[in-house]
Amino acid sequence: MTAVSPPLSSTGSTPVSGPITLTLPPIATMVRVGxxxxxxxxxxxxxxxxxxxxxxxxxxxxxxxxxxxxxRTTVTLRFETTATEFSVxxxxxxxxxxxxxxxxxxxxxVLDAVADEHHVASTDDRIMIRIVKRLAPIPANAASLTxx
Amino acid sequence: MEEVGKNESIRVLLDEGTVIAEGDIDLAGGPLxxxxxxxxxxxxRLIIDLAAVEFIDSSGLRSLLAASRRAESRGTRVVLxxxxxxxxxxxxxxxxxxxxxxxxxxxx
Numbered sequence: 254m255t256a257v258s259p260p261l262s263s264t265g266s267t268p269v270s271g272p273i274t275l276t277l278p279p280i281a282t283m284v285r286v287g288x289x290x291x292x293x294x295x296x297x298x299x300x301x302x303x304x305x306x307x308x309x310x311x312x313x314x315x316x317x318x319x320x321x322x323x324x325r326t327t328v329t330l331r332f333e334t335t336a337t338e339f340s341v342x343x344x345x346x347x348x349x350x351x352x353x354x355x356x357x358x359x360x361x362x363v364l365d366a367v368a369d370e371h372h373v374a375s376t377d378d379r380i381m382i383r384i385v386k387r388l389a390p391i392p393a394n395a396a397s398l399t400x401x
Numbered sequence: 402m403e404e405v406g407k408n409e410s411i412r413v414l415l416d417e418g419t420v421i422a423e424g425d426i427d428l429a430g431g432p433l434x435x436x437x438x439x440x441x442x443x444x445x446r447l448i449i450d451l452a453a454v455e456f457i458d459s460s461g462l463r464s465l466l467a468a469s470r471r472a473e474s475r476g477t478r479v480v481l482x483x484x485x486x487x488x489x490x491x492x493x494x495x496x497x498x499x500x501x502x503x504x505x506x507x508x509x
Contacts, residue, residue, distance in 0.1 A: 281429035282409045288427075288456070306487070313458040317428045359459040359495060366494035 272333040279320045279328055279345065287316045287330055291341060294332050298339055298388060307367035308386055312341055314360045315382045318373075319345040322380050337388055338369075344381040405440065406433035413437040418444045419482070423453035426461030434461070438468045447472055452483035457491050469500045478502050 275290055277283040291312040295305045312330070319328045323345035331342045357373070364371040370385040402421075406413040411430030414421040420437045424430060434449075441447060447468060451457075469479045480502045481488070492498040 281427075284428045284458075285410055285425060306490075309456065310458055310491070313427055313456070317458065317460050320428065359462065362495050363459050363491070 272331050275330045275332070277316065277328045277330070279323060279325050281320065283328070284313055284316045284320070287328075288313045291330075291332065294334075295339055295386075298334050300339070300386075300388065304386060304389075308339065308341070310367045311364055311371075311384045311386070312343075314363050315341065315343040315384065318357060318360050318382060319343055319380060322347060324348045334388075339386045339388060340383065342381065342383040344379055346378055347375065347380050348378075405437045408433060415441060416450075419448040419450055421450040421453070425456040426454055426464065427456065427458050428460045431461050431464045434464045435467070438464070442468070442471065446477060446480060448480040448482055450482045451485055451488045454485045454488050457488050459491075459495070462491055462495060462497065466497060466500060480504055 273294060275287065277287055288309045292305055292309050295308045300308075316328055316330070324347050326346045328343060328345045333340050333342075361371075361373070364382075364384060368384040369387045370383075372381075372383045374381050402414050402416040404412065405415050408429055410427055411422060411424040411433050413433050413436075414423070415437060418441050420434070420441060422430075422434055422437075426434055438447065438449070449465070449468070465479065465481070472479045478501065481492075481504070483505045484492070484503060489498075489503075492501070492503075
């Protein structure tokens with residue numbers, strides 16, 4: 254498991270200005286690691302507790318699908334925030350682009366409910382899932398202090 | 402009360418035929434919950450206490466739904482006792498609440 258720079262800002266609730274990537278081995282216990290990492294990053298973005306819970310659920314679904322559908326290679330997550338959204342892109346290698354071999358319906362239903370956007374795509378050798386959670390507007394007088 | 406399964410995600414106990422799950426029911430925790438359910442599944446009424454569940458995702462929900470389907474085939478239903486707010490939310494957003502008898506929902 255590796256975390257890649259740039260490091261988080263240390264200025265309180267200032268969101269991350271660059272992407273953070275996390276690479277996980279494809280084992281079940283790593284779902285929790287990915288979920289808690291996502292929660293930690295999201296907590297820096299002025300998100301509500303409910304929004305952070307949504308992200309934990311979404312990331313758990315993403316990693317689970319990729320572990321179950323992939324070719325038992327590492328799962329890579331890329332977290333990124335902007336002034337308006339928090340996004341997570343997760344991918345892994347696969348030997349088949351047939352996502353239908355696993356029952357994705359329940360996971361997709363959950364992503365529908367907890368993310369503002371989600372996309373699932375596969376090619377011959379890779380499966381990718383991306384989710385977006387939009388950030389609630391912050392008061393104008395606080396914007397200059399908390400978001401760049 | 403007997404501890405019947407434990408790993409990094411979940412701790413599962415049996416108490417007079419009631420399955421008690423504590424922690425996270427996810428890809429790692431689901432199989433331990435499955436194993437505990439299988440031990441008591443022939444009881445007239447399968448009760449799963451979910452008050453101490455801190456997190457659940459669709460892989461955990463699949464364990465509960467599978468138990469529900471097997472219970473229905475035996476002419477009975479699964480009781481989810483004191484589901485935590487996270488469990489209630491997942492049941493709600495997936496439209497699966499009606500698959501279970503829910504008792505004493507915990508406050509959110």
